[in-house]
Amino acid sequence: GEDVEQSLFLSVREGDSSVINCTYTDSSSTYLYWYKQEPGAGLQLLTYIFSNMDMKQDQRLTVLLNKKDKHLSLRIADTQTGDSAIYFCADDAGGYNKLIFGAGTRLAVHP
């Protein structure tokens, strides 16, 4: 079945760039997503990329997609303490009916 994997933890210094990585198995994915979850809260959609694109930039966020290797990354420039959260990668399994999520990467930003 479909599977999405992420590294569990990333620690960065304030002001540095963060890169969160994700791999997925589904060849039929149409869109791939990044969500952010703060403690006790729901998921906030950060950005998403169409599977035929290689890159998408949105302010401090850059998404890179290597479809051949089924690898997705999220780069956060100038990381701030407010970026500390869990980041989830998800793919749509080729349709509108569900998202398949990874287990999340906890980003810790320290001074």
Add this chain to the structure above:
Amino acid sequence: DTGVSQNPRHKITKRGQNVTFRCDPISEHNRLYWYRQTLGQGPEFLTYFQNEAQLEKSRLLSDRFSAERPKGSFSTLEIQRTEQGDSAMYLCASSLADEQYFGPGTRLTVT
């Protein structure tokens, strides 16, 4: 606030009791999704509605679970005869096209 809303935010119940959660999607969003999230994991898909039709159910949705969306607007998720393993965050999301927007979730604790 015109985002997805969920009620209640927290529910504590005793094993064996029935519980019902409500989700109000973003106006005009015809697709509505339920997910379950346990500690340290990403959300797992439970079920999906397009308008009032329930089009897909996960095998996670045992016969103790039932979801409805009677008029194609709000949705309810009922769990009968709750078990301790049902303790989780229940998340609702809605969409019109490619983006799913999540509510804050209902945290269920079964004692």
